[in-house]
Amino acid sequence: MDDWQWRAWVGRPGGGTLGAAFLVDATRLLTCAHTVHGMDEARVGFPGLGEDLPARVIPCGGWRRAGDHGDVAVLELKEPVPYTPARLAGPEELHAGAIVGREFTACGFPRHSRDDERYARLTTSPHQRMRREWWELKTVPGYRLEEGYSGSAVYDELTGTVVGMVTNADFRDGDRAEFGWMLPVSRIRRYWEELDDLLPLGWLTGPARRELRELLDGVAFTGPLGSALGAVTGRPPVEAPRTAWESVRDVAEGWPEDRLVRYLGALGPHLPADRRPRLAAWSRRHLASAVPAPAGAPERAEPASVIVRLERATFDNAFDVTVHTWIDGAEGPSRRTERVPERRVRAAVEEGVERSLHAVVGRRGEWMIEFAVPEGWLGRPFEEWHVDRRNRIPMRRYPVVVRDVERLRPYSIRHDQAWRRWRLLRERGRSEPRPVDCAAPRKGTAFQDWLEANDDYCVLVYGSRPVRSWLTAALNNGVPVMLWTRTACDAPGHDHCRGNLRDLAGAVADAPPGDLPRIAMALRRKALAAPKDRPHCGRNLTLLWDDPSRLPDPPLGMEV
Template sequence: MSGEHWPARVFDAGRPRGGGSGFVITPEHVMTAAHVVYGMTEPTVELPARPDLGKLSATVEFVGTWQPSGDGQGDVAVLRLREPVPVAPARFAAGNALDLPRDLVVLGFPATGDGYGRIAAVRATTARFLIDGEWVQLQSQAAFGPVVGKGYSGAAVALPSSGEVVGMITSADRADRLGHMLPTVRLKYYWPPLMDLLPLGPLAPSDHTELRRALAGMPVDLARTAARRATEDERGPEPEPAALAAAGSAYEVAAYLAEGLYLDGTDPARIRSVLDLFRRSLISPPNDQALKPPAAEQTITVSVCVSRSGSGQRNLLLSIRLRRAGEPLAELCHEVVSRGRLRTRVQELVPQVIARHVPSGPQVAVEFVLPRGLLSLPVDDWTLGPGSVVRIGWRHPVTVRDLARFQQQAPDWDHSRRWLALCGSGCDDVVHWIGCRDAVDASKLAAALARHTERAVLALAAAPEPVATHPALRAAFDSGLPVMLWRREACTEHTEGNGAAENCTGSQFRSKMAEQMTALGNSGSLVELPEVLRRLRTEAGEAGDENHHGHGVTLLWDPPSQHPVTPPLQMARGE
């Protein structure tokens, strides 16, 4: 890697003997392994190829899902340097660079007497099969010389000819001369902003980003047709029908054309020509009428995702993305926040995102992807700015989604079938109500839902506490229901001991909300429930009525078409 200045040593200024490796990915960011920075109080970076820069102070901006006592997955972290460095960042290889076994090099910083880094030669198995769906296996090549081990964690793994990065070291076993590497496909899964730094086949990162944004919202069926037309015009290999069928978006079709249909090393000009034909065929068809998504697909969703940060129990990982019709548009925030600052930070960021990144015209919806135990957070009552009195749920349809289901990798056919029932049936067929005094047995409810496969909505007249383990929600999630709705407060009539109160607030809520949903079901527009609930929230706010059926309501809304891209094919343990 002659001439490359981006390899880094990462250590704690208070304990300079420990630490590991890293690599500069932008002038302000260094990527490393999460376990390298675990417990650091003063993260510090050195660039051995640029000793004139000295020791660089940094802060931990992102930590993956790795835990000290966990399974080792999500072992990635990103540091933000206090000041940008005048160093050309690492360049990444195309996503298909490891379709076949390759010889690679790793520059790490093990503890040595001379303090110099060491370059280890390794060989990678194909990235088409990942160990536990996470790692590429590396084997140290030479019988003598440097072996990947302690001090190499967080180091970039690169192609020896070009210095382009294909992944990052997370662990190694010196005795077996084996190591594990997180390939770029997994690095970007944990830290989505990396997508903007990656090429796509022969396309530079900037061209890749522009193409991805241009294809957002384009119908995938038309993209499959455009892919066949483009390859026919180029007289190239025909796309595999199974590969096109597996693509869930127009962008995934383009990625298949760029890195799946052709092996690494194919004439770049040919792939560029195919991609250009594909794009022109899709965006500007022969009749010169640009393809426009249906009006419903014009809605832009601000997706606020909250998950475990991996940097302590009191911290959370906050990310904000923009989507249109399920297609990713941009990753705008990825940071660690304390639980106590979550609401304040969301109230700061959401209005900024909408003002700066959402064009005028489309409706804006806001969804919160939350751990199950946080699903009853009153996020619709949070405001559009720390000092604002305007609640998010008054201005925009606000819904929640379950983080575990959102991250689920395998398709859930029950979930998809029930969503179709929601789109095509009346309210009486799809809504399952649970009253505020009804005792719920998870097994019995699951059996009832299995018998009524048309059920798509679970509605509760009282707060399901605790949310994480409530039997009704557990049965609904396990049965694939895509929509759930509940009041966040219990009936005071019952909590005060009047168990016989028949006209309690829960019963009134059920009666009025059922009337709303029946009207929607009769008109075939239950999919408009988020917008209807927004209007009800404004009515409740205007009236100042805490018993209004639009006050304190959580709506879980989980269309099956808006889940993350399924990761690569996984190899089971022991195979």
């Protein structure tokens, strides 16, 4: 983008600049609501291209006074302009890994002269977030913000990508400021939903999304929709959506398509009567999984599971053992919780799993076994336990994963943290593992700080059994996927563990997150055929795979 044609000033009809704006399509610009507060019409100018163009003011976010959320307004031109609109960042471009360490630019228009453009170079990060609304801006040395930057796009000069909009600055020490705040594109879209038509989103097609958004226009997010959303996703939203469209968008961007099908089905009865058949027709056209599969076609469904839940009892060195089943995105038949001493946990689990198999065996889809256990049990060799005790058939014949049982409590901090990273992992669609060499200098809190600073790290691969502090830090930071061999590294060199690390990371590098349990099962099988005197990344392999949507109801009486 060479000409930056989308940068514009905003002023009163009678003259004088008030701030900045940026063009998002041929007739509309975005600016701050406070910049044009109380105005029905404004003037817009594109420096060196077109000046004093009349524009209608459309407030969007409900802003009324300083400090309010939703400081967003749209300026609608009376005639389209031939200038190139701004390129807007998509959701996958707004995570910390894509933002931290980069410098951005903002172009402002000081109020004393509409011809005097000013530029500031800035840094920002989603870590520097205030009230879940704004990201802090900090100017780099030699630059300052001043009045006239409100409504300016915050953009990358190399790519032209706009990541947010300047809303205010800290002028406590004069008329120039080192610090300010912006609304990221992800918040602007919350207040002006038509922006979703212009963003590079990865689900469905642009016309299909627009049609659905228009169909849901004006439908509020109500209590019944909240209940339906919780039933589909397994947990209440961190922040309640404002509208039905926002809730649909959240499901579509954070979950497989079958969840969107379920949610739209639950949403339909809450629409005005004239829109219900339109929604059903839209779903048949655009959602393949909403249409009955032809005879003989494979069913598109997430794998069923037998989920073993182990909770340590307060006294007596005992465990509460519950065996659930998970079928078609919801809890299936479950067995009554049994309290057993630790020495009988394996026998109780094997018996409970065997008695629950009728719910998953014989289905057309795949199924797996999930062990939700306390942190200290994550490294147990569960795949060696028996799925059929009488015939001594090990569980490794099926995908076996472990999970953190604390995350099965839907209101725990660990669950909330895992939810955020899992959603990012789903949006990204591939694992992108982060190798952790057992010789890495991660002493004390350094590993914790490393993970907290990189909230886009979703898959960790260890060269050998991770030390306890690493595992705790990863669970506390919500890392949803980890792989390691259970062999401890006690050799003076690290050739073997680094070989395991390289092979294991390579095996999952580009895999979608849903394929990882099957990949781990395949690696375990290959290890069985490998020479016993040689290391193999599939030998004694543990896969922590913690999809927070697979959240069976807690046993009766269990505190959640």
